[in-house]
Amino acid sequence: MSEEEITYATIRFHKSSSGLQNEGKPDEAQEPRKVGHKIFQYNQEKHEFQKTLNNLRQEYRPMKNDNYLRNKMLRNKTIECVSLKDHSNSLERKQSRCCEETKVVLKCKQRTGTSVEGYWFCCGIKCYFILGKKHWIGCKQTCEDCSLSLLKTDDEDELKFLQVQINQGGYWIGLSYNGIKSKWQWIDGCPSKLDLNIANLSHKTGKCAFLSRTRLENNNCTNVYPCVCEKRLDKLPDLLSSKR
Secondary structure (H helix, E strand, C coil), rough: CCCCCCCCCCCCCCCCCHHHHHHHHHHHHHHHHHHHHHHHHHHHHHHHHHHHHHHHHHHHHHHHHHHHHHHHHHHHHHHHHHHHHHHHHHHHHHHHHHHCEEEECCCCCCCCCCCCEEEEEEEEEEEEEEEEECCCHHHHHHHHCCCHHHCCCCCCHHHHHHHHCCCCCCCCEEEEECCCEEEEEEEECCCCCCHHHCCCCCHHHEEEEEECCCCCECCCCCCCCEEEEEEEECCCCEEEEEEC
C-alpha cells in the first residue's frame, strides 16, 4: 500500500487599504456627530437669545411709552408755564397803569328815571366808581342797576390803595354779616378771606362793612355812606358818558 502524499498549504488573508485607514483614524468617524451636536447647541443658544431679546423688547415698550408720556407732559407744562408767565406779565403791566379820577354819568336802569352821577378811576385791571350817599342796600341796588358790583376784594394791598383815594368818612363795600350762616361774606355769597379779627369787625355793632381811610369798619346797614362799585376793565360795558 503506497503512502499517500499530504500537502499542506498556508492561506493568508490581506486587509484592504480602506480598512487599514479606518483602523488607523478612529476619530474621523465621530466628526459628523460632533458637527451635528454643535449645530443643535447653536440653535438652542440662538433660541434662548431670541427669547431674551423678545423679553427685553416687551420690557422696553412700556418704558418707551412712559418716557413719551413724561416728555409730552413736560412739554405741556412748559407751554402752560410760559402762558401763565405771559399772563402775569400782562397783568403787571396793566396794574402799573392808573388813570386819574374823572366825573362820570352812568347809563343805568334807574327806577326813578334820574341818571347816576359820580366819579370813576381805573388802576390795573379794575375800574372803581364812587357814587352818592345811600344806605347799604341802596348802594348794592344802584351798583347792580348800572351793571356794576359793590366792591369785593380779599386783597389787602388793593384795600390800602383804595384807602388812599378816600377823601370822606368811608364807603360802603360789598361785605355784610350773614346771620343764618354766622359769618361775614361778600355779596356773591363767598366767605371773606380777609383777617377780620384784625379789622375788629363785630356784627353786634353793625352787619354791613365800610372802608374808611384808616381801616375796615362795620356799622348799621341803614346808615348812609358813598358807594364803591367796581368793574373789571376787560368786562367794562359801554355805560360811561364822561363829564368834564
